[in-house]
Structures are given as C-alpha cells and as structure tokens.
Amino acid sequence: MASLTIKNAVKRYGNVEVLKGVSIDLRDGEFLVLLGASGCGKSTLLNMIAGLEDLTEGEIMIGDRVVNDVHPKDRDIAMVFQSYALYPTMTVGQNIAFGLEMRGVPKAERALRVEQVAKTLRMDHLLDRKPAQLSGGQRQRVAMGRALVRDPEVFLFDEPLSNLDAKLRLEMRTEIKRLHKRLNATMVYVTHDQIEALTLADRIAILKDGEVQQLASPAEIYEHPANMFVAGLVGSPPMNFLDITVEAGEAGPAAWVTLRADGADKPVLLDLSAHTARLDGYVGRKVVMGLRPEMISQGTTDAGQCVQCEIDVTEATGADTLCVLNWNNQEVLARGTSGYTKILEGTMDFTIETERACLFDPESGLRLD
C-alpha cells in the first residue's frame, strides 16, 4: 500500500493542452474517483499514473518514490481497462497468471495465487475457459482478478463497469467497494457516472477541460459544490438554478421569486437570512441560487419557507415522485412524497429549504462562501 502524489501534472499533445496542471494527493488506502465529462482528460491522467503516457510537466510519486521515469511494470500498479483487455488466446487462468509469469514467479506459486484470486471472485470454475466463452460480467471479474493477483500498491480502474448492464453494474460496484474495504488498497477510479463516484469514493476529483474543479469527499461535493459546474454535474435529478436579485429584507437578505399558483404568477419573497454573511455586499446584485430537488419538497414542514405552487407534470420513479414546477417559465424539479400513495396535482404546498441553498456568483460561477 502506498500514497500517491500528483504534482502539477501537465500533458500536451502538440499545441493542445489536455491536462493543465493537476495536483492531487492521496492517502495510503484512499479511494479516489476521477469524475468528468467525456474528453476532459480522465484517462490521460490515469495512463500517466500507470506510466503508459509521459508527463509533459510535473511529477508523480507513488509512496515516496518519484516514478516519472519508471517503467509501468516497475511502478507496482495494476490497471483494469474499460474493454477489459483480456488476452483472447489465453485461458482465464493464463490471463490471470500472465503478470506473475512475466515477473518470474515460479509455476507452483503462480497456480496457488491464481486459485486464491479465483476463489475470492467466485470464478474458480471458469479458469479453463477462453475470454470469448465468458459473459460480460465474468470478463469483468477476470480483469479484476488479473489486477488482484499481483497485489499491487495502487489499483487503477478506467471505467471498468461502463460495458455492463444496469443490474450487473450495481453488483460489481458493490463488489469493488467490498474489495476496497478488504484490501484497504489505494485506488484510483475513472468514471463519468456520478452515482458510481458518490457511492465508491473517499474523495472525488472533478475534472473539466483538464483542470480539477473540486477535490473533496462525496458529501462535501454534494452539499457544498465549489462552482456551478460541479453543482450541475453531481446529483440526480440535477440541481435547479434560479437567477435572483438580492434585496434587503427585514431580517436580512431576501429575494423575490416568481412562482405559479392557481394559474397565475405569484411573486414570493424568499427569506435568505441564513446566508447573511455570504451575501454581504451582494444586496442589489444578481446571484444564482441553486436548489436541489429535495430542497423543494411537497408538504408543509418547519424545515424551511412554505409556498404554494402549481404542479405542471409528475414523474413517478417508484421510490420517489418528481414534480416539475413552473416558476416564471422555468422548469423546476421538486421532490414529491414518496411512492404512489398520494396523487399530486394542481396547486399544492411546498417547503423550500432556503438554508441549504447554494449561492453562486453569476460571472465566475464560484460558490459564495
């Protein structure tokens, strides 16, 4: 097990700067997820950690060893690829043993370790098959086995679950989580699936155009996104963004929001006094307010400010019912009561938890702190 330090990593292909100075520090045994849209440089960063790509600038350390010029095989890492990259002409057993064989591990020990790993991953009956004779989930397991058998310092995963169907993905996700708990190994995991990121990570690094937007725990990222990009990327259904103008209310800052109730627009003064310190100096200026759907929940509670609005449509997903509201011609998602028990329609009461709202500067997109 080892820590992993990335210092100001830059990657350029010709004139194109794919990574613009990424710095990440990982504790021994930490699970880091790299999350970002397609093409933001996640795989590039992972390949640089693996040693499959050179750094243009910067430094990568595994433990306290700078590995910039160390060959991939000597970095003591293992990698699981999106396409699994199983050797098609070798059996499952040979696939798993290949890395050991290349390192000169004697045959008897090889067989022993392959057997152990196969048992852990519940695929000891598959060892004599060729990859083409396996299902997607089984191939995925073999790819994991190939990494596990080497017992490396750092595990790297490049979207390992994206080729699986939804149910299998859930299973394997849990399996990876369990594995991490058992091995307590340092892991870096690339995905563009935010649910995977939130469920697996100790910390998430959110990348956009080759820059880290935020590096924090899932809870921190969810509750206190650093900017509007992060806020919009993480969370499903996504956060609602409202343009508001901050006014000086009686108890502190407040803002007029136009809701629709009973077929007519109805302005309501939202109390933002919980954000007094944050909004210091913003009175009279425009601000973006971010409200997650669960911060606008159907019914009256004393958790926030109670308003009446009209429900446009509802989307029941079984566990939750999503209400689409119409606020000043903008669609706003709100959370209805759970299940199918209650019919939601017409104008109803909603509670807005303005205390938990995120406020962003409209120009820089940064969260106001």
Place this chain on the structure above:
Amino acid sequence: MSDAARYSAPRPWSALILRVLLWFVLIVFAIWFLLPAYVVVGTSLKDLDEIRGGSLLALPHELNFSAWRHAWSEACIGVECTGLKPYFWNSVSMALPGVVVSTLLGALTGYALTKWKFKGANLVFALILFGCFVPFQVVILPMAQTLGKIGITNTVYGLILVHSVYGLAFTTLFFRNYYVTIPDELVRAATIDGAGFFTIFHRIILPLSPPIIVVSVIWQFTQIWNDFLFGASFTTGGAQPITVAMNNLVNTTTGVKQYNVDMAAALITAAPTLLVYIFAGRYFVRGLTAGSVKG
C-alpha cells in the same frame, strides 16, 4: 412478406427465361476458361504420334505419363539434360525461406507501426506502401549491384534476399491493416503486466495472427514461385528457379517440338501454387476479410 414466401412464389415465364439465359452465359464462360486447361492436361498425357494424328481436343487414348517423367528428370535445359527436378528444388529452397522471412518481417513491422507508434510512423508506412507500386523492372539494376557487392549473385540466397525485400511492402501492408483492428489496450495491459516488445509480439499478437499469416504466406508463395524476371536477371545455369528453367526447356528443343513434354513441364511448374490455392484458398478469402478480435 417473409423471404421464404417471396422466393417460393410461382415464377413468371420471363424470370425462367432469364434464368436459363444466365446459366447459358455462365456455362459458355466456364468452357472458355477451362478449355485451355483441358488442352494442356490432355496433351501432356499423349505421345507425339497421337498429338500429330488426332485433334487437339480429342481425349488421350490412355493415361501416358512418360512426358511427365521426361520433363521431370530427362529433358534437356540448355546443355544439361537433367529435367526440371533440380530447378524445382531451387525454387523450393528459394520460396520457403523467402516466404518465412518476408512474412515474419512484415508481421514485426506491422506490429511496430500500429502498436508502438513513434513519431513519423505514418510517414514510414506510406513510404513502405509506396514499395507496393514500384515495378520489378525499376529495382533490377540497383539490386544487381547490391547482390554483386554482397557477393551472392547467381545464388539462391540472392533471390531469397530480393524476394524478402520486395515482398516486405506487401506483407507489411497486410499485417498493419490487420493489427490496427486489435485493441491497443491489449498491449497496454501486457506492458503493465511486465511484457516487453518481443514478448508481447510472440505471446499476444502472433497467436491472434493466423488468419493474416495465411494470407501473407499464400500471397508471397505465389509471388516468389511464379517470379520469372528476378530469376532470369540474377541467376544463370544451375541456380535458376523452375520458371526460368521451364522457359529454357521449351526453347532448347532440338528437332521435333515435343508438345507433350512442354505441357507437362508447364503443369509441373504451376502445380505448387495451384495446390496452395486449392487447399488454402478459402482461408485466403477469410483472412482478407477477418476483423478484430473482441476479448
């Protein structure tokens, strides 16, 4: 409407006539192409009297292989009356190493060009590809000088070298185009597993290559075996390949022209490539259309 229903519906007369016409044309063309082959085989099995007396198209009276025996071991080529036998073995000892060397080098080059991309790899490939379009005649003079310098003019080794170099352009093209369909992630995984350039080549890439190896072997064997120009240019006398020897055999007949021996010689010369096509032809087509290997 399902396919089965459409095809089993009663055909109108016009369709039937078209079909008959189609068969007629196909049969005419088949005869057109098979007739010369029939004449060659037929004539090689006749003796000279029968050839002179009968029609070109008549069936031989009996299966008489004396012309074949004569062409193989007795016919005079220039002043040596050894038949084609020694030249046949010349061709074998030229073609087999030539095929092996050019196929192996082509595989290695194709592998390096696709899986170990270096700066300018595409330019190198374009230049190699250009070699496919260089006519034989262009390389004869420089090649003759090169062989002279190395000191292997008029030997089978010289021909092996010439064919290996000339064939490299084609084999590289085959292997490169096949290897681009193999996912790069395989090589990356193997690199992390600790395998190097040659280990990855022989443990992972080569085992995936049989379809394209068949293509390369058939192509190169046919090219090398059938070559006349290089053989005629770089060898004389005893070192000649069978194609050149056969030409000389036909030209050195004194007195009566022995058509049966000439035909038998032509068939002996063509036999290896014919056999290769008959036995491996379908793998050739399969290999040319073979795609990537999904893990």
